[in-house]
Amino acid sequence: MSTVDSPTPRSTLASLRRLGPYVRQVRRPMAWSALAALGASGAGLVIPLVTQRVVDSITRGGGLRALVPLLALALVVGLAEAGLILVRRRVIARPTATLEKTMRDDLYAHLQRLPVAFHDRWQGGQLLSRAVSDLTTIRLFLAFGAIFMVVNALTVLLGAVVLVVLWPPFGLVAVGLVVPMVFLSSLFEGRYKTVARLSQDQVGDLATRVEESVLGVRVIKAFGRGPGFTARFAAESAALRRTEITKVKILAVLWAAIIALPEIAIGATLLIGGIGVGQGHLSLGALVAAVTTVVYLQWPIDSLGWLLAEANKTASASDRYWEVRDAASTITEPTRPRPLPTPVRGALSLRDVHFTYPDATEPVLRGIDLEIAPGETVALVGLTGSGKTTLTTLVPRLFDVTGGAVLLDGVDVRELSTSVLRAHVATAFEDPVLFSASVRENVALGPGEVTDAQVREALEVAHCWEFVQELPWGVDTRIGEQGLSLSGGQRQRLALARAVLGRPDVLVLDDPLSALDVHTEAEVERALQQVLAGVTSLVVAHRPSTVALADRVALLQDGRITAVGTHSELLATSAAYRHVIASDTSELSRT
C-alpha cells in the first residue's frame, strides 16, 4: 500500500468482528433471513425422505393411490422452499442497504473531522475505494454470504444427521465430508486474505491515478505526457490483473478440492449403501434417499469456497474501513470550550509559535511573536518556502502549533470550540478551491443562514458581481467541477468573496490577489481596503501593492519574524526586506 502505514495483520474472524457495532443494528433481520434460508434448506432436505417413501412404496408394489399424498407433500415442500427463499431476500435487502449507507455516512463525517495532516498523507483514490467498493463488499456479505455460511454449515450438519438416521454406517460419509472441509478452509484463509487486501489497495491506487489525471488534465496535455501517464496506468492496472489472477488460482485450487468432496461422497454412499442393501440391512428406498441427500448437500458444500473467499474479502474491506475510522483527529475539541469575551474585538496574538510538520525533522516556524491589534492589517512577507502559508494555517487550526500559542482576544485558539473559532476567522487560500455547485453555494460555504444581500455585498467587494451577472443564471449558475470553467482570477476573487462574506472579525488571506491582472488587482484592492478597515487581517503578500494595503509589515525569515514596521520603514531599514520585495517584484515582471 502506497499511502498509509502497513496494516496490522489480523485473523479473518477478528477483522469481521470489528463490524460488530454495525451488524448489531441488523441482527434481527439477519436472524429472520437466516431462519428463512434454513427453513428453505430444511424443506429441500425433506425431498430425499419423500423420495425414499416413493421408491419403497413402488418396490413393495404399492399402487398409484399410495403415491398421491407423497407427491402432494413434495409439491407443498417445494412451494414452501420457494416462498422462504423470497422471504429471505425481502427481509434482509433494506436493512443491509441502510447499514451500508450508515457506514458510508459515518466514514464521510469522520473524514470531515480528520485534520489536514491526515489528508496530506492519504491518496484520494484510497479513500474513494473504501467509501464505495469496500462498503458494497461488506453489504453483500452481510446480506448473503454471512447468512449462507451459517445456513450452509447447518445444512451440511443436518444432512449428516439425515444420513446417520437413514443408516448409521453412512456416518462415515458425513465425517468424510466435514473433516476435509474444515481443514481446507483453515488452509485457505491466510493466503486468500493477503491477496484480497492487495487487490483492494491496488484498486484504490488506480482510483487515485484516475482522479489525479482528471484534475491534472491540463498539465498532462500541455506537457504532452498523455502517453506516459497511459503507460503508467497500464502498468498498475496490469499489476491488479496479476493479483486478480492469483486470487482466481488460489480459489480454483480450493474450489476443485471442495467440489471433489460431494462427488467422492456420492461414490462412498453408493458403495456403503450397496453393501447394506446386498446384506439386507438397508432398503433400496433408504439408499436412494442417502444418495439424494448427498446430492442435495452438493451446493452447500460447493458454495463454501466462494463464501470463504467473500468472508476474506469482507474481512480486509473491514480492515480498510476501520483504518480510516480509527485515525484520530489531532485537532481536538476542548472538553470545556472557553467563550470569547464579548463583544469580539479580533485581537490576534502569536506567542513564541513553533511548528514542525508531522513526519518532518526540521521545524518550519521557530518562535514567532506577533501582535495584531483589532482592525489592524498586517502583511506577511518572506521568501518562497519561508513558512508564510504554514503560519496562516495555524490561526483557523488547520494545524496546531507544536510550541507556543495562537490567541484570539486573549483566548488560546485550542481552548475555543472549532466552530466558534472558524465562525470568527475566515480564510482565503492562494489556490482557490471551488465546488461543483452554484456561485451562491460556493460563496455561502460557511455555516448559518446567508441572505441574498450578504452574498451580493461579498461578490461586490471581491469584484465578482459584474462577471457573475454575465453568467447564464447569475448567482445560481453551477460552476464546473472545481470551478474550472472560470478564469484563475475569477476563481480567486470568488474565494475572496467567500472569505469576506458576513464580515468576519479576523481575515487570513494567503496571497489573495496573485492571479489578478494589475487593473483588476487595483480594483479589488480598493474594495478590500474598505473591508479590511474594520477587520483584523493577516495577509500573505508578494506584491508591493498588496503590502501597501497593510498597516504594518512583518518579515518572515528562517522561521522567525525578523522585522516589523510600515512598508516604508522596512524599505529604509531592512536590507533583507528590500531583497524580498525586489525578488518578488522581479518575479512579477517576468510573469
Ligand SMILES: Nc1ncnc2c1ncn2[C@@H]1O[C@H](COP(=O)(O)OP(=O)(O)OP(=O)(O)O)[C@@H](O)[C@H]1O
Ligand atoms: N504539508 C506539508 N508537509 C510537510 N512540509 C510542508 C508541508 N507544507 C509545506 N511544507 C514545507 O514547509 C516549508 C514552508 O512552506 P510554506 O508553504 O509555508 O512556504 P511559503 O512561505 O508560503 O511559500 P510560498 O511563498 O512559495 O507560497 C517548505 O519547506 C515546505 O516544503
